[in-house]
Amino acid sequence: MASFVSAIWAILRKDIAAEWRSRQLVTAMLVFVVLVIFIFAFTLDIDTLTRRQIAAGVLWTTFAFAGTLGLNRTLASEGERGSLDGLLLAPVERSAIYFGKTLANLFFMLVVEIFTLPLYAVFYDMSLAQPGLWLVLLLGSWCFCSVGTLLAAMAAQARSRELLLPVLLLPMALPVLVAAVRASSAFVNGLGLEYAQASLNILVVYGLIMPALGFMFFDFIVEE
Amino acid sequence: MIQVSQLSKRFGYRMALHGVNLRVGRGEMVALLGPNGAGKSTLLRILAGLAQPTAGRVQVAGCLLPKQAAAARAQVGYLGHQPLLYDELTADQNLEFFARLYAVPSAQARIDELLVLVGLDHRRREAVRGYSRGMLQRLALARALLHRPRVLLLDEPHSALDLQTADLLDGVLRAEARAGVSILIASHDLGRVGGLAQRAELLADGRIVATLPKAKLGRKLPAHYARALEAANG
Numbered sequence: 001m002a003s004f005v006s007a008i009w010a011i012l013r014k015d016i017a018a019e020w021r022s023r024q025l026v027t028a029m030l031v032f033v034v035l036v037i038f039i040f041a042f043t044l045d046i047d048t049l050t051r052r053q054i055a056a057g058v059l060w061t062t063f064a065f066a067g068t069l070g071l072n073r074t075l076a077s078e079g080e081r082g083s084l085d086g087l088l089l090a091p092v093e094r095s096a097i098y099f100g101k102t103l104a105n106l107f108f109m110l111v112v113e114i115f116t117l118p119l120y121a122v123f124y125d126m127s128l129a130q131p132g133l134w135l136v137l138l139l140g141s142w143c144f145c146s147v148g149t150l151l152a153a154m155a156a157q158a159r160s161r162e163l164l165l166p167v168l169l170l171p172m173a174l175p176v177l178v179a180a181v182r183a184s185s186a187f188v189n190g191l192g193l194e195y196a197q198a199s200l201n202i203l204v205v206y207g208l209i210m211p212a213l214g215f216m217f218f219d220f221i222v223e224e
Numbered sequence: 225m226i227q228v229s230q231l232s233k234r235f236g237y238r239m240a241l242h243g244v245n246l247r248v249g250r251g252e253m254v255a256l257l258g259p260n261g262a263g264k265s266t267l268l269r270i271l272a273g274l275a276q277p278t279a280g281r282v283q284v285a286g287c288l289l290p291k292q293a294a295a296a297r298a299q300v301g302y303l304g305h306q307p308l309l310y311d312e313l314t315a316d317q318n319l320e321f322f323a324r325l326y327a328v329p330s331a332q333a334r335i336d337e338l339l340v341l342v343g344l345d346h347r348r349r350e351a352v353r354g355y356s357r358g359m360l361q362r363l364a365l366a367r368a369l370l371h372r373p374r375v376l377l378l379d380e381p382h383s384a385l386d387l388q389t390a391d392l393l394d395g396v397l398r399a400e401a402r403a404g405v406s407i408l409i410a411s412h413d414l415g416r417v418g419g420l421a422q423r424a425e426l427l428a429d430g431r432i433v434a435t436l437p438k439a440k441l442g443r444k445l446p447a448h449y450a451r452a453l454e455a456a457n458g
Contacts, residue, residue, distance in 0.1 A: 082306030091298035
């Protein structure tokens, strides 16, 4: 158990250290999200109420595409430069690689969300002082990264990995995106927990099932 | 330390290895010679636990593969075509990362020792992306030796190395063999590995077609090696 946790921690630290030195991934994700915010804000000629109603949809669409950019970089690039073999050679449970990579992806996605949410608040008249919204962001991002990392590991071994990942990921992540948009919308529009409960339940169940599948099948996915 | 019997590997309709038998004892250095596409890399990847055999029995450092793959991986050092390093990280950070994955005791002392051994101590705090091919290969060698493996698997380790780095690599491999490490070197360059290995196994079209003892490992390609390769290639 100790080596399992320390392997997860080592992979998470390595990915953060590599990103800290290159600043490529988070920068690309941030630029993408900011551009989408500005494009939607200046092209949609709508009143404040409608703007607030669509905020959750815009929010999650943007984060999902930015997250896909991140997933492509963190695991698919390991396959591209061959460093995935370095991880697979290590005498650790291979599911530790899955959890390390999922947590690294979650970290990068949350960093981007934290930096860009104030812009959403300004352009979509949202209040950020809602713990429920932050809970949805955390749960939704965890679900997205847990399924995304599993599929990115599959795509990492394909030649057209950067095209393959979104094609595989978006249908699989659809329940997460729908539930996250509904739950976020409930909090953004001040409807409260009772309107978000069903969607939150879906996120919790999905957030338990996907990591369990990753734990069981990651070894088979990365096996040659 | 390495025992392979009747090993076969199939990729779809293509047989990459056919009934390969191989034994590498403790402290023995064996060359695996063959042309490109002969199956050398596939054999090494199976021994390293990176690929699964289709049939046959594989034992590495006393562990049966694939059943005891994780235990075997702890005993294997692998140097492949790629250095398996992270460009953004420094030499120090790369080795620290792998030391954590392999739970290397007294990791910092081991990293210091290896960086001195491969002559990269003075460049240890530079990002690896600025390294030359030879420097990358030296650091990859340090990575492969980090956890003091009992078995070393090297895939074309001399390719694209300058003479000085190739000599350094040879020196390190001789020292490891003297220390009891079993070493299998895949190469198509008999001239380079001929001086190192105690024996060469000739692989062609996925089959071991001949064995060359130390006495016959010269710089000139032996006639029966060429004939065996020709026969195997039809």
